[in-house]
Amino acid sequence: MEGKAIRLQSLRKSFGKTEAVAGVDLEISDGEFFSMLGPSGSGKTTVLRMIAGFEPPTGGTIELAGRDVTRLAPFERDVHTVFQDYALFPHMTIEQNVAYGLKIQKVSKADRLRRAREALADVRLDGLGDRRPSQLSGGQRQRVALARALVSRPRVLLLDEPLGALDLKLREQMQIELKELQREVGITFVFVTHDQDEALTMSDRIAVFNRGRVEQVGTPAEIYERPATPFVAGFVGTSNLLTGPAAEQVVGETGTFSIRPEKIRVLKEDRDGGTPDASGAVGTVAEVVYLGDATRFLVDLDAGGRLTALQQNLETSSEDVAAYRGSRVRLQWQPRHTVRVPDAP
Amino acid sequence: MTKTAPAAGFVRRLAGTLHRRPRLQLSLLLTAPLTWLVLAYLGSLSALFLSAFWTTDSFTSSVVKVWNTDNFTTLFESDVYRQVALRSVGVALAVTALCAVIAFPVAFYTARIAKPRWRPLLVVAILTPLWASYLVKAYAWRLILAEGGLLDWLLGPLGLEGPGYGLTATVLVLTYLWLPYMILPIHAGLEQLPDNLLDASADLGARTGRTFRSVVLPMLLPSIAAGSVFTFSLSLGDYIAVQIVGGKTQLIGNLIYSNITLDLPLAAALGTVPVVIIVGYLLAVRRTGALSSL
Structure with a gap:
């Protein structure tokens, strides 16, 4: 049976008059890589801090493995946190930082040294145990923070935008490493991020936050392919919505619809071809953005509204692509990729 | 006419000259304070040290400028002076420890x-007593x-x-x-x-006391050491408070004070004792890294 690692029920938090978290219900399973995705100020970090015990909730309950921990102090909860700016103790060596939690648990000195070294090896930092945090690079500090939080094998690991301060290359590398590490240790990861790519890449499931509420919970594919609200459609992936008269004319129904840019083919208007039973619309190319591996077309539809289409550069080069600007095109996509987006409640 | 810098007045020319001659700029900046430091500060310290090697005519109490080390011999060999010096260091250490214990929760x-x-208002409130005269405060405590x-x-x-008047x-x-x-x-x-x-400390399982001992205290050691430099040296040099509330207590400060009129060279020799102790204290404090952050 799959247990619930975390259960949040109508969790709320107000700071003075501002309501940072306005009633959140979530269930996170054991061993899951769960992301909380949202723009800054959407309440995701506050929820994380309440799970860790740093902020007392204004209302609602928090259960960890079936136990109500709403009123417990951080040191009474079996969760560890990886902080955004790492929060390593500057007066301790790397090894002492990693062994800190074990020392508090009164693990014998030999044991905790061995486990700290193992944890450092897990994050590929062997041999750096005697250094101070200030002597390490950002990526290395990040790994120390990870080793410190994982060494005593908590039930849940909370990660607060842990990759935010790293440069792009390192971030992509760490995303893969984190995911592998999570699979190896089998600990529940709750990962806070404002980066949709990060969330889509790493997560088993994602909760999209907006204004202190959860807009949608689902697998990356569900979130991406079938956004439940206009906000989710806009925040995850490129906003590509058809509404009002444009929707009526193109889709043939009233409402709001989302079509992901990579599902749309761009054809010259005068050229035949394409799929006969595809949905489509005609328009003028307003802008062409050459991205190297792909090209993004911004097309103003005759029916009104604007759609973005993304084409892999299979045969085209930057010169060919530039010639498209201002030309008339026909957009085509499979009818099943037209997704109705329910209006926000 | 070519367009150069706008009409150069005297001030502007001077500023330009100074900008091109950083050494001149530096010497203008530092001459006055350096003269003060060397003459008034180091000068008086050396005068103190030199006069410690003179003696007094025991009959007329006038200073005799003959080189000898009698004063230091007296200091080292007399039990009274050693006791007073130790007592003074003890008082300075006790004051420093008490200050640290009281200051921490307040801070x-x-x-x-x-x-x-x-916060700024509270800091001002903490500083307010320093605006009142030292003597007034000491006499208030006498009452x-x-x-x-x-x-x-x-x-x-x-x-x-x-406790009444005393140590x-x-x-x-x-x-x-x-x-x-x-x-x-x-x-x-x-x-x-x-x-x-x-x-992070709480997250890793540390209760409040543990976090205090393992994180807060070690990280604040430089701050406490910096504060202790003030409390220690001010206490070691004090001679007024002990006269007002100390009863019969003798500290090195009032020993110096009472010897100034009687035996100036001996007072000078006594005066070097706190200087040496404080230099030693500063060297010890330096090891905590407190001075590098001042």
């Missing part, structure tokens, strides 16, 4: 618990500690009485006088301590 409140907009004074009256119902009273008054000098550096240190280190 913790002003730096971390009080609302941010109240508080007097037999049948405020302290006796307060402690009376508990069946206790105040305890001296430590108490010096602690009161120098406390702000300890609170301020600890306040500054606590203000700079990142919140998330405390969160």
